[in-house]
Amino acid sequence: MSGTLVLVRHGQSDWNLKNLFTGWKDPELTELGVQEATAGGQALAETGIKFDIAFTSELKRAQETCRIVLEKVGQSGLETIRDLALNERDYGDLSGLNKDDARAKWGEEQVHIWRRSYDIPPPGGESLRDTGARVWPYYLTEILPRVLKGQTVLVAAHGNSLRSLVMVLDRLSKEEILKLNLATGVPMVYKLNADSTVASKQVLGDMSGAH
Numbered sequence: 001m002s003g004t005l006v007l008v009r010h011g012q013s014d015w016n017l018k019n020l021f022t023g024w025k026d027p028e029l030t031e032l033g034v035q036e037a038t039a040g041g042q043a044l045a046e047t048g049i050k051f052d053i054a055f056t057s058e059l060k061r062a063q064e065t066c067r068i069v070l071e072k073v074g075q076s077g078l079e080t081i082r083d084l085a086l087n088e089r090d091y092g093d094l095s096g097l098n099k100d101d102a103r104a105k106w107g108e109e110q111v112h113i114w115r116r117s118y119d120i121p122p123p124g125g126e127s128l129r130d131t132g133a134r135v136w137p138y139y140l141t142e143i144l145p146r147v148l149k150g151q152t153v154l155v156a157a158h159g160n161s162l163r164s165l166v167m168v169l170d171r172l173s174k175e176e177i178l179k180l181n182l183a184t185g186v187p188m189v190y191k192l193n194a195d196s197t198v199a200s201k202q203v204l205g206d207m208s209g210a211h
């Protein structure tokens with residue numbers, strides 16, 4: 001067994017609340033989002049976990065979630081690396097549109113395909129495969145080597161940038177990834193084997209309400 005990898009999606013953002021496609025846009029956490037990040041951090045604190053390093057994206061909602069989680073585990077100010085590679089999937093021309101308006105215009109099925117399919121990109125944006133094509137190399141070069149050295153690593157990022165990682169870690173098919181939604185602020189604790197496969201996965205909270 002090697003180290004521990006903790007993945008957490010940011011708490012609810014202002015645009016999640018307003019039901020807008022967000023992507024690379026940069027809204028703040030809502031009050032509920034702060035509470036969710038706090039609850040996730042609290043759940044981690046109860047396990048007694050101590051991180052060696054944290055990674056987050058270039059977007060405020062993930063950075064703020066990362067900061068809150070570190071505060072809750074008593075590690076404010078821990079070295080934190082920010083990188084565009086961990087940003088949310090770029091929603092292209094859908095960014096800023098209301099998701100219900102998009103369903104009314106293009107239909108429920110098409111919008112679901114844009115939101116959750118593996119390889120069909122929204123107009124002008126990234127598919128999950130495109131997102132994985134930047135997240136995965138970053139994971140392999142910057143994050144995984146630390147976990148394999150035995151470190152405990154926090155990654156605070158986004159619904160779809162994390163789905164692209166979870167797809168590979170959990171060995172999900174294109175059909176299975178279509179159904180996977182990550183809840184905001186719920187940490188996923190992975191223990192990895194020395195060959196970088198998953199030894200165990202523990203979800204500290206409720207993923208069932210995610211959509």
Ligand SMILES: O=C(O)[C@@H](CO)OP(=O)(O)O
Nearest residue numbers: 020021022023088115159
């Ligand atoms: O708007 C977004 O960028 C994402 C995450 O909030 O939305 P969706 O769940 O539709 O992929």
